[in-house]
Amino acid sequence: MxxxxxxxxxxxxxxxxxxxxxxxxxxxxxxxxxxxxxxxxxxxxxxxxxxxxxxxxxxxxxxxxxxxxxxxxxxxxxxxxxxxxxxxxxxxxxxxxxxxxxxxxxxxxxxxxxxxxxxxxxxxxxxxxxxxxxxxxxxxxxxxxxxxxxxxxPKNSIQAIDYLNNEEGYTEDNYRYFRKSSYDADNQLHENTFRIEKLADDQETVVQEFSEVHQQRIYxxxxxxxxxxxxxxxxxxxxxxxxxxxxxxxxxxxxxxxxxxxxx
Ligand SMILES: C[S@@+](CC[C@H](N)C(=O)[O-])C[C@H]1O[C@@H](n2cnc3c(N)ncnc32)[C@H](O)[C@@H]1O
Missing domain, CATH: 3.40.50.150 (Vaccinia Virus protein VP39)
Structure with missing residues (x-):
């Protein structure tokens, strides 16, 4: 990876x-x-x-x-x-x-x-x-x-998609994050992708950018x-x-x- x-x-x-x-x-x-x-x-x-x-x-x-x-x-x-x-x-x-x-x-x-x-x-x-x-x-x-x-x-994943997908937030120490969330009901797979940006002190300029993909099996x-x-x-x-x-x-x-x- x-x-x-x-x-x-x-x-x-x-x-x-x-x-x-x-x-x-x-x-x-x-x-x-x-x-x-x-x-x-x-x-x-x-x-x-x-x-x-x-x-x-x-x-x-x-x-x-x-x-x-x-x-x-x-x-x-x-x-x-x-x-x-x-x-x-x-x-x-x-x-x-x-x-x-x-x-x-x-x-x-x-x-x-x-x-x-x-x-x-x-x-x-x-x-x-x-x-x-x-x-x-x-x-x-x-x-x-x-x-x-x-x-x-599976019922939880179907309900949670609405509020998990496109979630965006800021933290006190100058990070901004975005979450994309999707649920593949046929394979019972829930995927969350986080994009994390470290911001400069102006809280606008992106200094570094990271992403993590999380896959969970839903039982x-x-x-x-x-x-x-x-x-x-x-x-x-x-x-x-x-x-x-x-x-x-x-x-x-x-x-x-x-x-x-x-x-x-
Ligand atoms: C949703 S977080 C929950 C963390 C914590 N239990 C909480 O309530 O905030 C899932 C956690 O599972 C851990 N994890 C995933 N697979 C693991 C494994 N095979 N062994 C140990 N920890 C694992 C991750 O590193 C992560 O910290």
């Missing part, structure tokens, strides 16, 4: 600089509270927890502030982890952030729960990759440990259940949105709660 200053860059390399600005309307505290509530509902005593695809670490940091968890946050993008470590320092938190592919977890310890939020699992391009993710995660969970992750559905509930069926996880719950309502074919975002057998 070309990584010069005007070409296409790897996912979440240049986007890392503006990620928190692009996500400023996302309520990460609510998301952390949701994960906290799920863990307490389905595990007797979750203490050691692992975030997969943590991005710039917002959820891990909110959970750390509850002062009842030991939190490790991991992401494939070194630029996102760099931002997460900066926030960890600024907020005087104790999360251990590591660069790591969730398809190849290199951890020398185990956890009571692992979680991944904000459709990171949709970056897995096919059923085999999702299966690898599920099994890889199981290998770092203790007996009875939880895996919690969300994914978005139906039934497709995800069929993949999970190939593992030894027990399905504890499937929630729709951010409440504890049961997910169904109409859900836009589904949070799965899986549990390792207690005698694994």
């Amino acid at each position: 070309n990584t010069n200053n005007t070409g296409q860059h790897p996912q979440y390399s240049k986007l890392a600089d503006i990620y928190d600005a692009v996500m400023e309307d996302v309520d990460y505290e609510l998301w952390a509270d949701f994960i906290d509530a799920i863990m307490l509902e389905h595990h007797l005593n979750p203490v050691d927890i692992l975030e997969l695809a943590c991005g710039t670490g917002s959820v891990s940091l909110f959970l750390d502030e509850l002062e009842c968890y030991n939190v490790v946050g991991t992401d494939k993008s070194s630029q996102m982890i760099h931002k997460a470590r900066q926030k960890n320092k600024d907020m005087l938190c104790n999360v251990k952030f590591e660069v790591m592919d969730f398809l190849d977890l290199q951890l020398d310890r185990t956890f009571d729960a692992a979680f991944s939020v904000f459709d990171s699992v949709n970056y897995l391009q096919n059923a085999d990759e999702v299966l690898t993710f599920l099994n890889e995660t199981k290998s770092v969970l203790r007996p009875g440990g939880l895996l919690i992750f969300d994914f978005t559905t 139906t509930l039934q497709q995800m259940l069929d993949i999970i069926d190939q593992t030894t996880y027990n399905i504890r719950a499937k929630y729709s949105g951010f409440d504890f309502e049961e997910a169904d074919d109409h859900s836009l975002r589904i949070t799965m709660v899986l549990q390792c057998p207690s005698n694994q």
Whole structure:
């Protein structure tokens, strides 16, 4: 992949600089509270927890502030982890952030729960990759440990196109960004292209320009259940949105709660 200053860059390399600005309307505290509530509902005593695809670490940091968890946050993008470590320092938190592919977890310890939020699992391009993710995660969970992750559905992509496509914004540190978004319903592929411009102090002149193309595979509930069926996880719950309502074919975002057998 070309990584010069005007070409296409790897996912979440240049986007890392503006990620928190692009996500400023996302309520990460609510998301952390949701994960906290799920863990307490389905595990007797979750203490050691692992975030997969943590991005710039917002959820891990909110959970750390509850002062009842030991939190490790991991992401494939070194630029996102760099931002997460900066926030960890600024907020005087104790999360251990590591660069790591969730398809190849290199951890020398185990956890009571692992979680991944904000459709990171949709970056897995096919059923085999999702299966690898599920099994890889199981290998770092203790007996009875939880895996919690969300994914978005075709219905969500169809609805979201209207507001995601042609999105434009500015950040406080002189970046301008544009998002093009399209959904290929036949292949269940959602593509987002970000064009990111670094502006001079006049906030007009473009000093550098970057682009990133993000492809996500969009899974139906039934497709995800069929993949999970190939593992030894027990399905504890499937929630729709951010409440504890049961997910169904109409859900836009589904949070799965899986549990390792207690005698694994
Ligand atoms: C939509 S962002 C979500 C980030 C964060 N969870 C949040 O809520 O802000 C998707 C994240 O998934 C990460 N990611 C994608 N594929 C990955 C993989 N194979 N292993 C680990 N992280 C991955 C990206 O680097 C990116 O940070």
